[in-house]
Amino acid sequence: MMADLAIRESQAQAKPAAGDALTQRLAVLPHPASGITAAARQDALARLEKMGLPGRRDEYWRFTNPGVFNDPVPAPIPVQTDANDSPLFEDIDRLRLVFVDGRFDAAASDALTGEGFQIDLLSAAEATASHWAGEVYGVLEANGQTPVSRPFAALNTFAATEGVLIRVSGQVARPVHIIHRRRSDAADVNLHHVLLLEEGSEFTLLETGMIGARSNIVIEADLRAGARLHHITAKLASHPKVGIGHIFARVAAKAQFKSFELSVNGRMMRHESVVDIAGDDAVAHVAAAVLGNTADGPFHHDNTVFITHAGERCESRQVYKKVLSDGAVGVFQGKILVKPGAQKTDGYQISQSLLLDGDSQFLAKPELEIYADDVKCSHGSTTGAIDETALFYLRSRGVPRERATVLLVLSFLAAALDEVENADLRERIAERLEEWLMHRAQNDRTQNPPA
């Protein structure tokens, strides 16, 4: 199944100034030259050239330096195993898709068949004469470029070398699990997944593992009327990753989109969720629990969310929780845009950070832009240290300090984890998270024994 499509080194095309960052970026970027997505890729390139790459002075990049995403090639990150990264979702029934440095590993994966859905690899589909994804690839990404441009998503549409294309027609109970593995130090991974959920269908997508020295992932999810998508990313491996991800979702009437991210560590991460609630009575929930310390080097994690309400009586929820220590930087930019006529909208957004020591930073921009009057929209944002009273309470009842801190961190993150609808999956994530926290607390103690 390995994609052996014609991948060529695209030579720099006619560009403005020599030495221009985008020219340099494109010069070394391999991308498929032909196939069913050829037109979409050329459109994406045109968009990208119009937008240019973002710079430090871009308002949308106020809190995150896009430099590492602009670099033509990523700095190598040595492949290492993390003793604290035991696999997640191991014993549940699921369809496994294994990617090694962004390439599909057929031998390690399950067969690409399932009840109620059709699944293909992007590389394979492109070689065929016609495929449903040809009509869909890049469309939601293009729609998501206004009112704010997202150049790295266009770059991904142009240059993605692989991805999974899933078309769901039924109620699928068995999740598809994308597992990433690393083998080379310098892999620069561009993956583009497309999910099309037909009317009334239901689907769960899981993602775990370590991806490359740098990754750029785009997911386009088109939810037709009454469809339900559960998307869960859990990255519990500590490695100094550099990555940007975009999820573009279009949510039709009565459909439900739920996305949850658990992430620990990472040198420079940015995840953008762009959700367009197009139909009436639809629901969109996005949430993240993020933990960062700088044990493995610098930590910077950015969640950028843009939810557009165009339908009536829709509900959106954003729950973002970050636990930061040792100079870690957490960023949250969230926006609810309620278009004229999107009456009875219920929009909620909360972003909170727990700063475990004096060096960490939380930078937030929770935005509301509302053009309809009969709405209920609110946002809250708080930042502070761990509650000493709660800590004292636990300690006075004989709970050791590390354990007490872990418990308080878990309770802080609980509201984000609650956004995982499936109780079984939620409990597995919570258990693993607790293990991870205890393990880290013990590591901290061996490294910095109490005086």
Place this chain on the structure above:
Amino acid sequence: MADLATDAIEVREGVDRETVETVQNMGSYKYGWDTEIEMEYAPKGINEDIVRLISEKNEEPEWMLEWRLAAFRRWQTMTEPRWALLTYPEIDYQDQYYYARPKSMEVKPKSLDEVDPKLLATYEKLGIPLKEQMILAGVERGEDAGEERRVAVDAVFDSVSVGTTFKDELAKAGVIFCSISEAIREHPELVRKYLGSVVPQSDNFFATLNSAVFSDGSFVYVPPGVKCPMELSTYFRINAENTGQFERTLIICDKGAYVSYLEGCTAPKRDIAQLHAAVVEIVILEDAEVKYSTVQNWFPGDEEGKGGIYNFVTKRADCREARAKVMWTQVETGSAITWKYPSCILRGDDLSGEFYSIAIANNMQQADTGTKMIHLGKNSRSRIVSKGISAGKAQNTYRGLVTMHPRATNSRNYTQCDSLLIGDQCGAHTVPYIEVKNNSSRVEHEATTSKVDDDQLFYCRARGVGEEEAVALVVNGFCRDVLQALPMEFAMEAQSLVAISLEGSVG
């Protein structure tokens, strides 16, 4: 509308024109009339000669001129910021008068008695007491009843200060309250030390323009340990057509001193939008406290969005030393365009910064306003309460920044931004920036957006309260937190302004 009304009302004997006008103006912009007075203009447009001319008219020393010219040269290299959620046609900076003064002010009047009666009448009509014996009527201090509340006023008419009241009495207390042009001449050491120290010449496009062409404004110096014996007030009036007003206010509150400062503004109804770019700088030293309250009621333009004031204002308070306090309160009901972010730099330790705001936008008005709380010192507290009300086709944005620097430990910020929408054609937006760089500080931000509660309206209506009145009542309740922060007579004015600004927005 107004013309029709004039025809309809037959003026009976004994009823003066003013009463008729007052009746006509009720429920609309009350201050839309203009004063017919002979004016003296500088030539249209802006260039170094205009800057020199303004400086010369104000009889300024050489250093001041150099300061202005440096700002002007800087301004020419800058571009107008467009990041605010505001849409307005491009401003032609060469199609403005940068200096206009009543001809009668050519020779500076030595006292208020010498001021042109027409000018005094203008302020009288606006309800501003320029004659010292005229004290705001009807408002008495709660506790010491009988003693009337006194407010010293500096009145600015287009480009010049007309007069300042209670100067002698203030001087006895050591307080300097005069126009800034007078301060530049009489107290150059203070002006030189502090002017541009809070809002530097190069701060932003509009502040830099102001630095080059400001013609007048108010100056306040409160010496150490002095509690200013009365409230100080500046009243800005734009009268002349096609004229920008660029006033500059500088307030210095020395160690342990206290002053409460009020600012009001109006302008005539005109079809063509007028530019207003002001700068307010406040310096607060150890243990001192400044309260700055604004009721901004510039002409908002008509229902179709024609005319009105484009209000681009830079206001900033610098709490330089320990235990200083600043409180900004603003009621923004006027202006076609509002671009205004009164800010607090909390530099010392144990400071307090507060910002209370009501912004009302009706018809085609657009407001983009908020504050910045920049925490640099330790143990400081800041509080932001913002109430935005949108009606008609208006757009109202709260834009703010709270930043806790790494060394600003044990600090606290609480922000509350609430928006109220009246009608489905308007917009309410919130754009806060929150930057926390230490963990001993606590920062909380909450914002809500909702419409006028139907149950509350129904409750009022069921008790015989008219619809518009009911809306005004609910809105006033929504604004209560901010209204309470205003000095009393301002609070009363603000309450009725809230009602007037929203008229025509329901039904």
